[in-house]
Amino acid sequence: MVEVIIHIVLLIFGPLTLLGFIDRVKSRAARRAGPPILQRWYDVAKLLRKGAVYSRTTTIFFKAGPMVALACTAIAALLVPLTGDKAPLSFSGDIFLFSGLLVLGRFAMLLAAMDTGSAFEGMGASREAAFGAMAEPALFLVLLVATMPCGDASFSTAFSQMADTGGLTRDPGLLLAAIAFGAFLVTDLARIPIDDPTTHLELTMIHEVVVLDHSGPDLAFVTIGYALRMWILSAIFVHLLIPVPSGAPLLAVGTMLAGQFIVAIGVGITESVIARLRMTRIPQFLIAASVIAAIGILVQFLGVA
Amino acid sequence: MAGWYVLDSTPLGSPEITALLVGIFWDVREVSLVSAIFAFACVFCLAMASVASIILRKQPQKALKAGTAITLTASLLGAAASVWALVSKFEDSYETLWSTALGPFTIGLDPLSSFFLLCVFLVGGLAALYGYGYVKNHPEILKTVLVWFPILLFSMALVVVSSDAMTFLLAWELMTLSSFLLVTADGERTSKPGLVYLLASQLGVVALFAMFAILATGAGSLHFDDMRSAGQPAIAGVVFLLGLLGFGTKAGFWPVHVWLPLAHPAAPSQVSAVMSGVMIKLGIYGLLRMLTFLGTPNYWWGVVLIMIGTMSGMGGIIQAMAQDDLKRILAYSSVENLGIVALGLGLGVLGLSANNNIVATLGFAGALLHVLNHGLYKGLLFQSAGVILGSVKDLNQTGGLIRQMPVTGYVFLTGSAAITGVPTLNGFISELLIFVGAFYGATLLPASQSLWAVAVVPILATLGGLTAVTFVKIFGTAFLGTPRSDYEAKDTVGTMKIALLIGVTLCFIIGIFPAPFVVLVKLGVTPLVSEVQIPQRFFDFLVRLPFVFIGLGAIFALLIFIRRRLLQNREVRAGETWACGYESVSPKMQYTAASFADPALSPAHFLLDARRDDRPAKGAFPKDISYELRLGDRVTNLLWKPAVDFILALSTRTEKLKRSDVRSYLILVLITLVSLLLWQAWVS
Numbered sequence: 001m002v003e004v005i006i007h008i009v010l011l012i013f014g015p016l017t018l019l020g021f022i023d024r025v026k027s028r029a030a031r032r033a034g035p036p037i038l039q040r041w042y043d044v045a046k047l048l049r050k051g052a053v054y055s056r057t058t059t060i061f062f063k064a065g066p067m068v069a070l071a072c073t074a075i076a077a078l079l080v081p082l083t084g085d086k087a088p089l090s091f092s093g094d095i096f097l098f099s100g101l102l103v104l105g106r107f108a109m110l111l112a113a114m115d116t117g118s119a120f121e122g123m124g125a126s127r128e129a130a131f132g133a134m135a136e137p138a139l140f141l142v143l144l145v146a147t148m149p150c151g152d153a154s155f156s157t158a159f160s161q162m163a164d165t166g167g168l169t170r171d172p173g174l175l176l177a178a179i180a181f182g183a184f185l186v187t188d189l190a191r192i193p194i195d196d197p198t199t200h201l202e203l204t205m206i207h208e209v210v211v212l213d214h215s216g217p218d219l220a221f222v223t224i225g226y227a228l229r230m231w232i233l234s235a236i237f238v239h240l241l242i243p244v245p246s247g248a249p250l251l252a253v254g255t256m257l258a259g260q261f262i263v264a265i266g267v268g269i270t271e272s273v274i275a276r277l278r279m280t281r282i283p284q285f286l287i288a289a290s291v292i293a294a295i296g297i298l299v300q301f302l303g304v305a
Numbered sequence: 306m307a308g309w310y311v312l313d314s315t316p317l318g319s320p321e322i323t324a325l326l327v328g329i330f331w332d333v334r335e336v337s338l339v340s341a342i343f344a345f346a347c348v349f350c351l352a353m354a355s356v357a358s359i360i361l362r363k364q365p366q367k368a369l370k371a372g373t374a375i376t377l378t379a380s381l382l383g384a385a386a387s388v389w390a391l392v393s394k395f396e397d398s399y400e401t402l403w404s405t406a407l408g409p410f411t412i413g414l415d416p417l418s419s420f421f422l423l424c425v426f427l428v429g430g431l432a433a434l435y436g437y438g439y440v441k442n443h444p445e446i447l448k449t450v451l452v453w454f455p456i457l458l459f460s461m462a463l464v465v466v467s468s469d470a471m472t473f474l475l476a477w478e479l480m481t482l483s484s485f486l487l488v489t490a491d492g493e494r495t496s497k498p499g500l501v502y503l504l505a506s507q508l509g510v511v512a513l514f515a516m517f518a519i520l521a522t523g524a525g526s527l528h529f530d531d532m533r534s535a536g537q538p539a540i541a542g543v544v545f546l547l548g549l550l551g552f553g554t555k556a557g558f559w560p561v562h563v564w565l566p567l568a569h570p571a572a573p574s575q576v577s578a579v580m581s582g583v584m585i586k587l588g589i590y591g592l593l594r595m596l597t598f599l600g601t602p603n604y605w606w607g608v609v610l611i612m613i614g615t616m617s618g619m620g621g622i623i624q625a626m627a628q629d630d631l632k633r634i635l636a637y638s639s640v641e642n643l644g645i646v647a648l649g650l651g652l653g654v655l656g657l658s659a660n661n662n663i664v665a666t667l668g669f670a671g672a673l674l675h676v677l678n679h680g681l682y683k684g685l686l687f688q689s690a691g692v693i694l695g696s697v698k699d700l701n702q703t704g705g706l707i708r709q710m711p712v713t714g715y716v717f718l719t720g721s722a723a724i725t726g727v728p729t730l731n732g733f734i735s736e737l738l739i740f741v742g743a744f745y746g747a748t749l750l751p752a753s754q755s756l757w758a759v760a761v762v763p764i765l766a767t768l769g770g771l772t773a774v775t776f777v778k779i780f781g782t783a784f785l786g787t788p789r790s791d792y793e794a795k796d797t798v799g800t801m802k803i804a805l806l807i808g809v810t811l812c813f814i815i816g817i818f819p820a821p822f823v824v825l826v827k828l829g830v831t832p833l834v835s836e837v838q839i840p841q842r843f844f845d846f847l848v849r850l851p852f853v854f855i856g857l858g859a860i861f862a863l864l865i866f867i868r869r870r871l872l873q874n875r876e877v878r879a880g881e882t883w884a885c886g887y888e889s890v891s892p893k894m895q896y897t898a899a900s901f902a903d904p905a906l907s908p909a910h911f912l913l914d915a916r917r918d919d920r921p922a923k924g925a926f927p928k929d930i931s932y933e934l935r936l937g938d939r940v941t942n943l944l945w946k947p948a949v950d951f952i953l954a955l956s957t958r959t960e961k962l963k964r965s966d967v968r969s970y971l972i973l974v975l976i977t978l979v980s981l982l983l984w985q986a987w988v989s
Contacts (some may be wrong), residue, residue, distance in 0.1 A: 005920050009590060014570075016531065024334075025685075048871055049871075049875075050875065051872065051876035051878070052872060052875070052877050052878075053877075053878045053879070053880045054877070054878070054879055054880070055879070055880055055881055055882040055883075056879050056880070056881065057705070057786060057787050057881075058882075059707055059708065059785070061707075061785060063868075064717060065773075067861055067864040067865060067868065068861060070860075070864060071857055071858065071860040071861040074838075074860050075853065075856060075857050075860065083925055089853065091845070091846035092840065092842035092843045092846050093737065093740075093741050093744075093843050093846045093850065094846070096737050096740045096741065097728065097737075097846075097853070098732050099766070100726065100727060100728040100737070101728055103725065103726070103727055103769060103773065104722075104727040104728055104729070106773070107722065107725060107727055107773055110773070110781070111718075111777065111779045111780065111781065111785065114770075114777065114780075114781030114782075114786060115781075115785045115786070115894070116786070116882045116883075117704070117705070117785065117786030117882055117895050118513045118882045118884060118895070118896075119884070119894050119895060119896050120884070120885070121882075121896075122781070122786075122895060122896020122900070122901060123900070125781070125896075125901070126774075126778075126896065126900065126901040126902070126903065126904055126905075127904050129770075129773055129774040129777055129778075129901075129905065130905035131904070132770055132773070132905035133767060133770025133771045133774055133905055134767075134770070134772065135766075135770075136763075136766040136767055136770040137763030138765050139766070140762045140763050140765075140766040144744070144759060145946050147744070148747055149746055151748045151749075152842070153740075153741060153744045158619050166860075202885060210330050212883055213882060213883055216871075216872070217783075217867075217871045217872060218868070221471055221864065221868075238612070263855075265572065279904075283907075285381075290763060291502060297759055301752060301755075301756065
């Protein structure tokens with residue numbers, strides 16, 4: 001019970017802070033002072049207190065999109081263990097529920113974008129849909145690498161078994177899986193090198209342009225949902241690389257937090273030193289990610305045999 | 306109707322009728338017999354609907370009412386009876402009075418056929434209900450539909466309940482013929498697609514004849530029970546490949562899918578719904594039935610099925626993304642979905658060959674549930690497409706339809722979401738079964754085979770992503786945004802609306818409460834897997850899934866509440882969509898269906914025979930700027946177009962011969978007869 005409460009507390013307070021932390025890393029890398037780490041909290045608080053503007057073209061889909069996406073992410077966030085061995089919700093087969101919920105959230109956001117009838121948002125939705133589809137095999141292969149050794153398609157079982165067996169130290173396939181998952185993470189969260197979250201030109205945007213027309217509380221929901229997704233995906237990434245000790249919740253939470261903030265530093269530094277890929281290169285990038293994850297599976301098979 | 310048939314082992318006596326009356330209180334075995342008889346009766350009732358229409362042909366409106374009423378009643382009762390037969394695991398077959406030199410016609414039921422019978426009645430019944438309203442608005446197809454639609458349903462049900470090769474093939478041919486006549490109902494426009502369909506079906510049937518010939522020679526009888534008890538035939542691999550070709554043509558597996566994207570757009574909407582929803586699935590039924598004759602399968606059969614599934618899935622969905630004709634998109638997406646079914650079958654066969662009941666059960670159960678699910682949501686999609694096409698023909702001219710036809714819009718959305726496989730809808734559940742089956746295949750099968758099971762997972766995932774592209778494209782273009790041209794759109798009404806809403810409800814029920822339906826399909830696979838087995842912990846997950854969805858709904862409701870409270874005292878304004886400050890925005894500037902699909906499609910241009918004709922802007926005063934991209938189907942062009950053209954040309958030639966002169970024609974007949982007799986004499 002305590003662990004469930006810690007889990008939920010982490011989900012409430014972690015995500016927006018993590019985003020602010022990435023911003024801070026980026027500004028430090030560019031030798032700027034940068035906004036406060038809690039800036040995202042202020043932003044969301046301000047958005048929640050604002051009114052909203054709705055295009056006359058839009059219907060209920062536009063308003064429902066951010067809420068559906070946030071609800072899906074919230075449930076998905078309960079499937080990923082943050083406090084050691086067990087997540088608040090865990091089933092045999094929950095990795096497929098997890099990916100299904102992400103797809104439902106994306107589906108709702110794509111419809112919300114198409115609802116505006118804007119060429120820009122259509123363009124963004126089209127790119128998000130295409131790159132989302134191409135990233136899908138990488139995600140599933142990574143999930144297979146993570147869960148196959150324990151014989152149960154569940155995050156909780158897989159990660160607690162990794163803690164027992166030593167994870168990466170025993171299974172080099174996990175390293176390849178982590179690389180592929182990193183590629184999935186930057187695609188799903190629209191970070192460099194796939195997309196630049198700070199770009200200001202609609203024509204080059206992917207994720208940002210999908211939510212171009214949202215304002216007020218709707219935009220706040222979008223931001224919270226995005227931060228929450230970042231939080232759980234980085235948690236999975238940490239789990240792949242570090243066997244988080246089970247049975248000691250405090251130590252586990254400490255490890256996870258340290259890991260996630262290191263991931264955030266990694267994201268921030270990557271965004272400071274490299275540019276985004278040309279749009280036509282993205283499919284190659286994603287196929288490479290799938291191939292790496294597939295090699296991870298082969299490594300596992302050879303290791304077992 | 307049962308009076309036509311003498312059921313040789315157990316005649317219908319008073320205990321059974323009592324059993325029917327007291328229902329569940331009676332001994333299960335006898336009630337199950339009654340439900341089976343009842344199911345047979347409903348099968349033949351469907352044919353009665355056609356007879357009624359012929360009798361009432363002078364008063365088409367009355368004929369329509371009578372035909373629909375009979376079909377509906379038969380479907381409703383038949384669906385209930387087949388569920389009961391399935392639950393009570395009824396398994397028996399009966400000889401009828403009629404027979405040929407090759408043996409009597411026999412009909413029977415086992416859990417596998419009960420399950421498919423349920424699909425036929427369910428999807429067929431909904432389509433008949435929808436068709437009542439549809440045909441009223443389309444008087445030109447009234448007569449054909451009235452007579453042949455019930456016959457199509459009847460023949461499909463007969464395929465499923467037949468238990469010898471003779472009855473099966475006759476029913477199969479009747480199914481092909483009646484659907485051919487329905488496809489070509491709408492005049493000249495539809496004759497070429499119809500001919501291609503007929504041609505493909507007949508080529509497929511040749512393979513089936515060969516397959517059944519081999520099986521019957523081995524078993525010494527045409528009866529399915531004998532074929533099963535004869536054990537694995539000597540050339541089981543050949544039988545499997547012949548069956549795959551024959552049944553795969555009906556199922557629309559890539560690359561023998563060629564008839565599907567032609568026939569579906571030509572047919573009336575409820576016929577497309579039935580053809581795509583059930584008829585092509587009978588190809589799957591045939592494959593499964595054939596597998597019961599072949600003993601323990603070889604593992605390469607599973608590999609072949611997985612490869613076919615991959616090709617159908619990717620080939621189908623890529624073509625679906627490329628099209629801009631609504632019904633063609635749906636037809637190609639059927640190719641994709643049958644690919645998903647084939648992936649499930651492949652897993653099942655891998656499981657059987659390795660004697661692993663968990664993998665076999667999950668694979669086959671996933672395939673069967675996907676058959677039912679696809680029947681339901683593809684029915685919704687085709688039927689709501691029928692409503693859209695009643696108002697506006699060209700997808701690129703649509704937009705904002707959700708305001709003018711909200712019911713159709715939400716129905717189409719449900720279908721789109723279900724086919725994409727998002728949680729809370731039925732598509733997710735069957736894909737989940739296949740995913741989990743593949744997972745267990747990856748962990749439990751011997752290493753050489755488990756990699757094939759591993760391959761299923763990323764393929765299925767990619768298909769899901771690309772389906773999302775396709776259906777967001779259609780739904781976004783047609784229903785969201787603003788209209789791209791002037792037209793008046795009318796929403797669905799009357800029985801069409803009722804049929805669509807029932808379908809939507811079923812999709813949600815299966816999606817939210819999957820456990821009972823998984824039990825149903827688990828029963829359905831009992832003839833295939835010696836000991837059906839679904840891991841308990843996975844089943845627990847399915848049982849708890851509704852609570853997860855309740856949680857999802859609760860969070861969603863909470864967010865709605867929060868948003869409403871926050872906006873209560875704030876300024877909410879209506880404005881224009883942001884267009885970079887540009888003021889005179891026209892609906893033509895919206896993203897089109899073709900542009901939407903482009904990023905996902907461009908890596909596959911080589912498959913699509915992409916041809917560009919771009920005239921970019923040149924000079925200081927550019928004129929004539931145009932960009933054109935034509936997409937085709939390389940496989941069809943390379944493989945099928947020459948073959949179809951050749952056969953059509955040949956048949957035009959023989960046509961001449963036939964028309965020339967009665968005497969020469971008679972001589973031709975005589976020569977054929979004599980040479981057949983001589984050949985027979987030489988053989989014996």
